[in-house]
Amino acid sequence: MTGRAETFRNYINGRWIGARSGAVMESVNPATGEVLGLVPKSGPEDVDDAVRAAAAAFASWRKTPAPRRAEILFRVAERLVTHKEDLARLMTQEMGKVLTEARGDVQEAIDMSYFIAGEGRRLHGYTAPSEMPHKAAYCVRSPLGVVGIITPWNFPMAIPSWKIVPALVCGNTVVFKPASYTPLVALRFVQIFEEVGLPPGVLNIVTGPGSEVGDSLVEHPQVRVVSFTGSTETGLRLAEKCARAGKRISLEMGGKNAAIVMPDADLGLATDALTWSAFGTTGQRCTACSRIIVHRAVKPDLTERLVDRARQLRLGDGLRSNTDVGPVVSDAQLERIHRYVEIGQREGARLLTGGTRMREGELARGSFYAPTVFDGVRPEMRIAQEEIFGPVTDVIEADSFDAAVTVLNQSRYGLSASIFTRDINAAMQAIDDLDTGIVYVNHGTIGAEVHLPFGGTKETGNGHREGGLQVLDVFSEWKSVYVDYSGRLQRAQIDRE
């Protein structure tokens, strides 16, 4: 997708249509500044159209047997396989991550689609013995209705797939509002469902600003469940709205992930893994490692290796095969990152490398920020507490295992944590004591797989999990069924003889 910018449309009730207002907004390549396309800048009236279409489609979709729903989702997986390369290229152009990572993002959507489509033939409930004779008791999952899905830009296909595919297999219909930085990937993803024969109205997409489209989606009375991934600030605001309306909301929010490096760690492995965790996806992963808590005994060695590696990373357009780190998603995000670097310096942290915008040659056209390592960081500093969401990591010294665990847990967030050690006791104690939804041993903080629950503690989430079978609980309601075939009145708890 290069050259003259094409205009794209929302997908509502099986038709591709523009915003009622006719307004559009741009999708821009952060590596080059090129406008990739124009998409609808929709408003509440478009959301209303989409929700009404989804509500109407629910009547027949919920009655479509789950294995049949799943057959369509298997076809989605197959089509994603066929289009993996063009989807990945579009993703790299639209949000900047390097092509190998973009392929991984599409692969995650493929994995999720195969995994969850398989659930169409399970969606297990259970039977239980009744306390009465001649009475059957069991429970089944029921769909809820229209689901509103709001997603960020950093995993523009994987994250929507974690939500859309399970919502559909459970029998719900969906209105999807993607991030405004990545509408083209989202529109293409939805088109794949159309191409494999998903009935009109079952999945709808409305692009536009979060403050208008997202808000009106959450507030729409016919939306029964909201699934949101994004910042804690936005997520908690939406949770308030949902609480007032008695709606379910599943929240996947911010992180301030950390790794502990013990004196017996394999420092080569730790350096590889932490370089990848801190600077992969340009540090714009919810699980990115932004705190490295290292034992005093190995701190000088590990820090030197990390700085060395950070300096070797090649920045550039993610479509180039020799690029290690792409741009950050926008200039606004770049400025936010740089403000944090200045805050860190004012707080007294030592900048070992990075801390600058990159403007040499081709980099001048895009939003590039040098991989940045801070030393001398104290756990209470803002750069150690607040999510920066960019290629910036902090080295924090600890003098014991217990001190390291305390520092790691000293965070409002609780998404992902890791420990590097060869001591099985330390590893197992860390698994017990780290207050996060995901723990890695001898691995960085990134790299979740779709068939395990994904999510975090504290202000990272609100108790729900995506991924794994647990995601089905977000998108279904339990229905308990009693079938009395005794032919007489049997009163539970009362007729005991």
Ligand code: NAP
């Ligand atoms: P964001 O600003 O909160 O936006 C997320 C989504 O919410 C976007 O679609 C956005 O739309 C929409 N939105 C913004 N304001 C809204 C409002 N008032 N009402 C309804 N929707 C609204 O977050 P982001 O900058 O895109 O993403 C980065 C954040 O996501 C980081 O905090 C990161 O940790 C988190 N994240 C978490 C996970 C996880 O699983 N825990 C995974 C990935 C990312 P617009 O794009 O139009 O503004």
